[in-house]
Amino acid sequence: MHCVVVGGGLAGLASAVWLTEAGHRVTVLERRGSLGGRTIAMPVAAVDDVPDNGQHVFASGYEHLMRYLDSVGTREHVRFPGHMTVRLPGGDTRRSSFAGVAGLRAAIGDLPGVTGLDRLRTARAQATLIRQALRQPDWLDDITADEWFRRIGMPQSARDALWDGIVIGLTGDKPTISSAKVPADLLVTGMRRARATKTPISIGYPSVDLDTLFVDGAQKVFADNGVDIRHRAVVASVDVADGAVTGVTLTDGERVPADAVICAVPVWSVKGLLDQVPGHEKIYAAVEQLTPVPIVSVNLYLDRSIGMADWGEILLGGEGVLEQVWDRQRMHGRDPQRHHLYSTTVSAAYDLTGKSNAEITDIQMDMLRRYFPAARDAEIVHSHVVRMPKSTFAQRPGTAGIRPDQRTSVRGLALAGDWTRTDWTTTMEGACQSAARAVEIVLEGAGRV
Ligand SMILES: Cc1cc2nc3c(=O)[nH]c(=O)nc-3n(C[C@H](O)[C@H](O)[C@H](O)COP(=O)(O)OP(=O)(O)OC[C@H]3O[C@@H](n4cnc5c(N)ncnc54)[C@H](O)[C@@H]3O)c2cc1C
Structure with a gap:
């Protein structure tokens, strides 16, 4: 089969890798200039570094994500230390597990x-x-x-x-x-x-940047197997005839024919793509109810250590948001000779997204100074603010069961992405579990094509 995968985030990458493993010809169409979607590393010239767009933590139950890492050869880069630390203002800490x-x-x-x-x-x-x-x-x-x-x-x-x-x-x-x-x-x-x-629930982290973890290995699989990766290819519609998928059309009018399509775009990009799919109104109605949630991350390059007690620390006493700090020296084995990198994450950061980079940096530094005595005299070498207004999606009351299945009413067309129905919410595991199901659906239909 010739399979087209729309979207090169984790769900699209996993779909493309697994379809390739199954021996099919694959084309990936990605809107942006690079792969990785919401899990990417970002070059910062000022400090000659490549930090992530935001910390991504793993849960011990992420079986499909681990299967993906096995497929692309990077599983060894995930660590499960079995604990994090909770810190109170002033510096008192307690290990949590x-x-x-x-x-x-x-x-x-x-x-x-x-x-x-x-x-x-x-x-x-x-x-x-x-x-x-x-x-x-x-x-x-x-x-x-x-x-x-x-x-x-x-x-x-x-x-x-x-x-x-x-x-x-x-x-x-x-x-x-x-x-x-x-x-x-x-x-x-x-x-x-x-x-x-038979393992207790625990939280883990990647010991390398997100491109190395998720994208580079996939690119090697693609290169070795002749997968066609097309960047800046924006899909405008999934095309259907007689109840079966026939391919996709790009925004510039080009048609890419296919025997099967996996549509792995995020929830906020799906509207309009499925107009030819019978029953698309139900999918679009679900999309309306899954609203985006912002995360603001700051990569703070400091002139000294702030004395973290653990790889990741949760700062208690925030204002209804989750504030966390990550010690990149411990996590990535970085040499702190030039600077010390601490990444902060503010989830559900509705109030921060509208502020300037300088304001966000000040707020984060004030917070570090309140919680880490050793941060009081720390100087900022460089600050890299990453605002992601659409990081995850909210599931408000009344939305149980609205996330659509990967199976569609069209032969050869499956949906994937963290927003489709899985055992998880908006996570990397949700993205990979949806990909596993989408691939299964497409392969089931392979005999008929
Ligand atoms: C800052 C941050 C922190 C997070 N922390 C965690 C965490 O700790 N643990 C966890 O499990 N999850 C976390 N998540 C969530 C996780 O990143 C996502 O759930 C997951 O990456 C979603 O993958 P996806 O493939 O479904 O979507 P995406 O990664 O969004 O990929 C979709 C791709 O489709 C492309 N696309 C869109 N429209 C089109 C089109 N018309 N044509 C072609 N291509 C198109 C997009 O450019 C994108 O590359 C976090 C997310 C963020 C942003």
Whole structure:
């Protein structure tokens, strides 16, 4: 078959690699000048460096993403240290983990900043939360995560210490916006995966930049197998005749014929592409309800170490957003001779995206100085602000079940992308799981072509 993959983000790359592995001829059409979509490294000439567009953390249950890394030969670059650190203003820290003693302490409500009776209330609320996640009441998708926490009596201190951060980390959005069903489903997925693989849930990170991890290996597979990669190729429509896909048309009018198409564009780019697909109205209606969430990341090159205690630290006491700092020296084995690189991430950064780079840098530096005593006299060598207004998507109450399946009503056409229906929300694993399903659907149909 000749298969066309529209979009060269993770979902498109995984689709193209796996279709190639299955022996088919593949063309990738990517709108931009490079591959990688939302997972890319960005050259910064001022410091002669190539930092990422934003920290991407892995969860231990990311099986399809790991399969992709196996296919492109870069799995060895992912580390699972089994812990992160939580830091309070002033510098006090506590290691956090879902396993061992730290996991046990968390389960009984012993969380940083949670004291007295609140510990008991936390333990009780957490037990209710797990029970309701496993046997979900039918109102769970009618309320936000914030309301769920209030209903089960989760103390504010435990929310500040753990649960609000988990919601933002898992769903990409604030507890006042995300449907309660999204973190509940993800907790269940995580627990199931942990049981199946007999490994506790943990968080991991890449020890190389995102291009090396995701793009370079794929490009080698493509070069070795004659995959045609076309940059700046913007698809305007997926073409359908007699219930089967016939190819795609680019915005400049060129037609690219195909026996099969995997459409792996992000949720905010899909409208208009599927007009010839019967039932596209339902897909477009879903798209309307999955609204973009911003992340602001800053790569801060400093003249000295700020004395981080761990590879990644969560700063408690933010203003309803998740603030994290990453120590690139530890993570990437960087030589700190020229400068020390710390990357900060602010998820659900609605208030930051409109500010200037200087304002964002000041806010981030002030924050580091409040949390890390050693940062007080640190000087900035260079600051690289990455604003991504469309990083992930929000799933508000009432949106359960609206994400479309990878299978479409058209023979030879499948959808992929983190926004299509998977066991995960807007994640790299969602992108790769959707790709695995899309490839399966296309291969199922191969006999008929
Ligand atoms: C800053 C940041 C931090 C994140 N952190 C995490 C994290 O810690 N853990 C995690 O699991 N996930 C994280 N994510 C989410 C993760 O990056 C995404 O879920 C995943 O990369 C989505 O991949 P995708 O292939 O579905 O979409 P994309 O990566 O968006 O790829 C889609 C591609 O389609 C192309 N395209 C669009 N329209 C057209 C067209 N008409 N024709 C041709 N090409 C087109 C685009 O240019 C793009 O390259 C983060 C995202 C961001 C931005």
